[in-house]
Amino acid sequence: MAKRVVLAYSGGLDTSVAVRWMIEELGVEVVALAVDVGQASDDWDVVRERARAAGAVEAIVVDAREEFAENFVAPALKANAMYEGRYPLVSALSRPVIVKHLVEAARFHGADAVAHGCTGKGNDQVRFEVSTRALAPDLEVIAPVRGWGMTREDSILYAYRHEIPIQATKEKVYSIDDNLWGRAIECGEMEDPWAVPPKGVWLLTQQTETEPRDLVIGFDKGTPVSVDGERLGMADIIAKLNAVVGSYGWGRIDMVENRRVGIKSRETYECPAALALIMAHRDLESICLERDLDREKARFEPRYAELIYDGLWFSPLKKAMDSFIDSSQEFVTGEVRLHLEPNSCEVTGRRSEHSLYDYELATYDAEDNFRHEDSAGFVRLWGLSVQTWAARQGTKSTDGLSS
Numbered sequence: 001m002a003k004r005v006v007l008a009y010s011g012g013l014d015t016s017v018a019v020r021w022m023i024e025e026l027g028v029e030v031v032a033l034a035v036d037v038g039q040a041s042d043d044w045d046v047v048r049e050r051a052r053a054a055g056a057v058e059a060i061v062v063d064a065r066e067e068f069a070e071n072f073v074a075p076a077l078k079a080n081a082m083y084e085g086r087y088p089l090v091s092a093l094s095r096p097v098i099v100k101h102l103v104e105a106a107r108f109h110g111a112d113a114v115a116h117g118c119t120g121k122g123n124d125q126v127r128f129e130v131s132t133r134a135l136a137p138d139l140e141v142i143a144p145v146r147g148w149g150m151t152r153e154d155s156i157l158y159a160y161r162h163e164i165p166i167q168a169t170k171e172k173v174y175s176i177d178d179n180l181w182g183r184a185i186e187c188g189e190m191e192d193p194w195a196v197p198p199k200g201v202w203l204l205t206q207q208t209e210t211e212p213r214d215l216v217i218g219f220d221k222g223t224p225v226s227v228d229g230e231r232l233g234m235a236d237i238i239a240k241l242n243a244v245v246g247s248y249g250w251g252r253i254d255m256v257e258n259r260r261v262g263i264k265s266r267e268t269y270e271c272p273a274a275l276a277l278i279m280a281h282r283d284l285e286s287i288c289l290e291r292d293l294d295r296e297k298a299r300f301e302p303r304y305a306e307l308i309y310d311g312l313w314f315s316p317l318k319k320a321m322d323s324f325i326d327s328s329q330e331f332v333t334g335e336v337r338l339h340l341e342p343n344s345c346e347v348t349g350r351r352s353e354h355s356l357y358d359y360e361l362a363t364y365d366a367e368d369n370f371r372h373e374d375s376a377g378f379v380r381l382w383g384l385s386v387q388t389w390a391a392r393q394g395t396k397s398t399d400g401l402s403s
C-alpha cells in the first residue's frame with residue numbers, strides 16, 4: 001500500500017474531497033499539485049490554501065504554461081492534430097504535461113503513488129494512467145473518484161463536514177476543462193445531441209467585434225513566432241489569438257466524438273486560437289512541402305491525433321512520428337494572412353522564402369516558362385494502361401462499367 005501520494009489537484013470539489021478521502025480511507029499522506037496550463041482558475045494562493053485546509057501536507061503550484069505551449073501544443077500543431085478531423089485535443093494535450101510534473105513531484109517528495117480525480121467513463125483517466133505508466137512504471141496510480149461511489153451532493157456534504165472551503169452548488173450543470181489551447185464544455189442539456197448549446201456556455205467566442213481586420217501569423221519551422229510582425233512566445237501568441245479571433249465569435253466546435261472507452265459523447269469546444277493556427281499552418285505547408293511529403297504527412301496526421309487522444313503521448317510510435325514531423329517542418333517558415341469578420345476567419349494569403357510555388361510555371365501569362373511540349377508524351381503514357389484495357393477488355397465488358 002502507498003504511503004505518500006501526489007494528487008493532480010485542480011482546486012475543485014472532487015479533488016479537494018479526494019485529498020481528505022485518501023487520508024481517511026487509505027491512510028496516506030497527500031501532496032497536492034496544481035499545474036497551471038493556462039486554465040481559468042481561482043487565484044493560485046486560494047487553491048493552495050484549500051488543499052492545505054483539506055489536509056494536504058504540501059500544496060504546490062507549477063507554472064507550466066510556456067512548457068505546455070512549446071513542448072506539447074507546438075508538436076501537435078506541426079502535425080495539424082485534430083481528433084476525428086475536428087477536435088484540436090485541448091484536454092488530451094494537457095494531461096501528459098500534468099503527468100510529467102506529477103511524476104517529478106512524486107520523485108522529489110518520495111511518494112510511491114500518484115492520484116487523479118477522473119471518473120471511470122472518460123478519456124482523462126486513460127491519459128493520466130497510461131502516461132504515468134510510461135514515465136514511471138513503478139508508481140501506483142490511485143483514482144479515488146472512480147471508486148468512492150459518492151454523488152455530487154455526498155461530496156458537498158463531505159466537504160462541509162470536514163471544513164474544506166469550497167463554493168460548490170448542488171447542481172453543477174456542465175463539466176468544463178480548459179487551458180491555453182481552448183475550452184471543453186460537456187453535459188447538462190447538451191447530453192441530448194439534438195439540443196442547441198445554450199448561449200451561456202460560450203466564454204471565449206462571444207462576438208463583440210464588428211470591424212473586419214487582418215492578422216498575419218509568422219511561422220518558423222512549423223512553429224508560430226509572430227503576430228503582425230511582433231515576435232512573441234508561443235503561449236502569448238495563443239493567448240492573443242484566443243482574444244482577437246474569439247472576439248469575432250469564431251472558433252466553436254459542436255460534435256459527437258468517440259471516447260476511448262467506447263462511449264459516444266456530445267462535446268462542445270471553443271478554441272479560436274487552435275483552429276486559426278492549424279488552418280494557417282496547414283495553409284503554409286501547401287506552399288512549403290513537396291507534394292509527396294505533403295500527402296504522406298496528411299495521411300498519418302489522423303493517427304498521430306489518435307495517439308494523443310488515446311493517452312499515448314509518451315509512446316515509441318508517437319516518438320518516431322515526431323521525428324518524421326520535425327523533419328517535414330524544416331522549410332515551413334513564412335507568413336499567412338488571416339481575414340476576420342464576424343463569425344468568420346479565412347486565409348487570404350501565404351508566402352515563404354522557401355515557397356515551392358513557381359510563378360513562371362503556374363502562370364498563364366507571357367512569363368510562362370512551362371515546357372508545354374513535354375505534356376503530350378507525358379499524358380499519353382499516363383493514360384496508356386487504361387487505353388490498352390479499354391481496347392482489349394473495357395469494350396467487351398458486360399457489367400456496364402465501361403459504358
Ligand code: ARG
Binds near residue numbers: 089090091177
Ligand atoms: N472530450 C474531450 C477529451 O476527451 C474533453 C474532455 C474534457 N474533460 C473534462 N474533464 N471535462 O479530450
